[in-house]
Amino acid sequence: MALLDITSDFDVQTHEITLTKAAADAVRELIEKRDLEGYSLRVYVGGGGCSGYQYGMALEGNIRASDHVFEAEGVKLVVDEMSINYLRGAVIDYVDELMGSGFKIENPNAVASCGCGHSFRTQDDAAPTSSDSSC
Numbered sequence: 001m002a003l004l005d006i007t008s009d010f011d012v013q014t015h016e017i018t019l020t021k022a023a024a025d026a027v028r029e030l031i032e033k034r035d036l037e038g039y040s041l042r043v044y045v046g047g048g049g050c051s052g053y054q055y056g057m058a059l060e061g062n063i064r065a066s067d068h069v070f071e072a073e074g075v076k077l078v079v080d081e082m083s084i085n086y087l088r089g090a091v092i093d094y095v096d097e098l099m100g101s102g103f104k105i106e107n108p109n110a111v112a113s114c115g116c117g118h119s120f121r122t123q124d125d126a127a128p129t130s131s132d133s134s135c
Contacts, residue, residue, distance in 0.1 A: 017077065017087055017091075017092065018090070019075065020094065021073055024075045028073075030059060041076070041077050042059070043078070044057075045082070053086065060078055063076075064080070067080055086107070087109070088109065089109065091106040
């Protein structure tokens with residue numbers, strides 16, 4: 001389990017992933033609304049999307065022994081063994097803008113992403129056959 005490194009009043013950073021205060025507040029609100037006390041936010045990477053990999057998030061009640069578990073702002077963040085390799089250094093934020101609201105991941109491991117920002121490609125991946133500009 002990584003130690004927490006508090007970097008500001010707004011963000012809580014682990015040595016692996018940063019979860020902004022806005023993201024932590026949004027997760028806590030979802031957990032409270034759905035009456036899922038004790039659940040965590042699972043963040044994962046899977047194959048798919050127009051750029052090769054896509055992000056996924058789910059409220060999770062089952063933590064596996066091989067999972068990486070972090071706690072930030074009272075929210076447990078769970079990442080599986082494979083996904084952590086693609087998410088190291090990432091910042092998970094929650095944005096509420098005129099065009100919509102939702103979670104946003106800024107990932108330093110991504111060298112290309114689709115227009116919607118939900119899929120990405122790393123430097124080690126072959127170039128995709130489809131365009132990176134749309135989903």
